[in-house]
Structure formats: C-alpha cells, structure tokens
Amino acid sequence: MKLHDERRDYERAQLHRSILETNPFKQFESWFAAAKEAAVLPDPTAFTLATVNAARQPHQRVVLLKNFDTAGFIFYTNYDSQKGQDIAVNPLVSMHFAWLPLEQQVRIEGTIEKIDRAASEAYFQTRPRNSQLGALASQQSKVIGSRSELEAVYHDLTERYEGQDVPMPENWGGYRIKPDYFEFWQGGKYRLHDRFGYHKNTAGTWFIERLQP
Structure with missing residues (x-):
C-alpha cells in the first residue's frame, strides 16, 4: 500500500x-483546557x-489521564499488567498526547511511582x-481462551457482589508520572513545525529551548 x-x-x-x-505544567494546563473545549477531540485525556521491560523491549498502549498537578500525572491500571511489570523493573517512562485535529502534540518524559492505596481506593x-x-x-495481559470465559467471570462477580460494594483488587491502583522533560509541538506550514522543549536543571529550574522540526 503506497501512502506517499x-x-x-x-x-x-x-x-x-x-x-x-x-x-511546563501551566503550559500543559492551557493546552489541555483548549483540547477539552474543542469539539473535534473525542477524548483529550487519552495518551500513549x-x-x-528488562530485556529493553519497548511497549506502548493508550491509557487515560485521571488527574494532574505540579506533582505529576496520574492514571490507574492493574499492577500485574504488562505495563506494571515493565514499570517494576524500569521506572523511566514516556507519555504522548496526540491532539492531531488541533495540530498539536505533547511529549512528557520522567519517572513513575505508585500512589498510596487510600488515594486509589478513593478513586x-x-x-x-x-x-x-x-x-x-x-x-x-494474561492469556485467556475466549471472551466468553471473561464474561462468565464478570457475570459471576456481578451476582456475588449484588447489593454489596465491589472491593478494589489488591493488584490495582494508580501511578504518578513525575516529569523531568516536556515537549510541545505545533504543526507548521511547509513542515516547519514549532517545537519547544522544557528541561529541568540540577537546581530544579525549568528552561526552554526551541527545537528544529
């Protein structure tokens, strides 16, 4: 298939x-607010x-942002999933928001940590x-024979907890990504895109550089 x-x-x-x-947190907040208001984006919270992992094999998937502040970016997942296993051996991660109808991208890199269980329970x-x-x-991320097997487990749990609170799984909760790098990309005419990177120096101060497209 030719796509040129x-x-x-x-x-x-x-x-x-x-x-x-x-x-950079303020810059992200500004762009994120605009992305939420734009009718052309079905889910601005989605990021890659x-x-x-330990064998240096990269993995990517889309997850949903659930909170952010100057402490970092939070999402929730199963800790025994592939992503959880990767994080357990390598806490360096990258986030990528592709708001393509707005011709914008945001890349964020940093370290990741679990949030406390009480906060996960509250969410x-x-x-x-x-x-x-x-x-x-x-x-x-575990192998299963068919969808019907999974649905059978779901329906069994539905009956088991009828009229009761559903307990949070022991292996489920939130992660917080603590950034040390941000990049904001705005598509530009003639492919001369505008890119700006935010780096944190040893004193903890952010400085900004324009990057070539």
Whole structure:
C-alpha cells in the first residue's frame, strides 16, 4: 500500500516563545483546557504510555489521564499488567498526547511511582459499578481462551457482589508520572513545525529551548 501521497499542510497556528508559560505544567494546563473545549477531540485525556521491560523491549498502549498537578500525572491500571511489570523493573517512562485535529502534540518524559492505596481506593469508589467489576474480573495481559470465559467471570462477580460494594483488587491502583522533560509541538506550514522543549536543571529550574522540526 503506497501512502506517499497521503499528506496535508499544517496552517492552524504558530507557537511562539513569547507566549509560552515559563512553567511546563501551566503550559500543559492551557493546552489541555483548549483540547477539552474543542469539539473535534473525542477524548483529550487519552495518551500513549511507553514503557521498557528488562530485556529493553519497548511497549506502548493508550491509557487515560485521571488527574494532574505540579506533582505529576496520574492514571490507574492493574499492577500485574504488562505495563506494571515493565514499570517494576524500569521506572523511566514516556507519555504522548496526540491532539492531531488541533495540530498539536505533547511529549512528557520522567519517572513513575505508585500512589498510596487510600488515594486509589478513593478513586475506585467513584468508578461506575460495571467498571469496578471489570477491573476485578480481568487479569490484565494474561492469556485467556475466549471472551466468553471473561464474561462468565464478570457475570459471576456481578451476582456475588449484588447489593454489596465491589472491593478494589489488591493488584490495582494508580501511578504518578513525575516529569523531568516536556515537549510541545505545533504543526507548521511547509513542515516547519514549532517545537519547544522544557528541561529541568540540577537546581530544579525549568528552561526552554526551541527545537528544529
């Protein structure tokens, strides 16, 4: 399949150093707010999480951002999943938001850690009941023979906990990504995209560099 003619120009906006926030968390907050307001994005919270296992094999998957502040970016998952196994041996991860209808991308790199169980419990209780049961039913990333097997477990748990609170799985909870690098990308005309990287120096101060496209 030849795709060399599949292209478009990027003319929506330009990103200038003069309008960037000095703090990358503030810059992300600004772009994220705009992404949420844009009707063209079905789920601006979705990002690609990249991890690397002990054999240095990279893995990627899409997860959903559930909270962020200056302490980091939080998502929830099964700790025994492939991503959890990768994180256990290598806490260096990368996030990537692709807001392509806005001609914007954000890349964030840093270290990852589990949040405390009480915070995970508090979030778990806000989830729809079917999502709670789904988390309990799934042994994420493990091999299973058929979908019907998984649905049988789900329905069994539905009956077991009828009229009761669904317990949070012991191996389920949140992670916090603590960034040390941000990159903001705005598509540009003639493929002259605007890219700015935020690095943190040894004193903990962020500095900004323009990158060539």
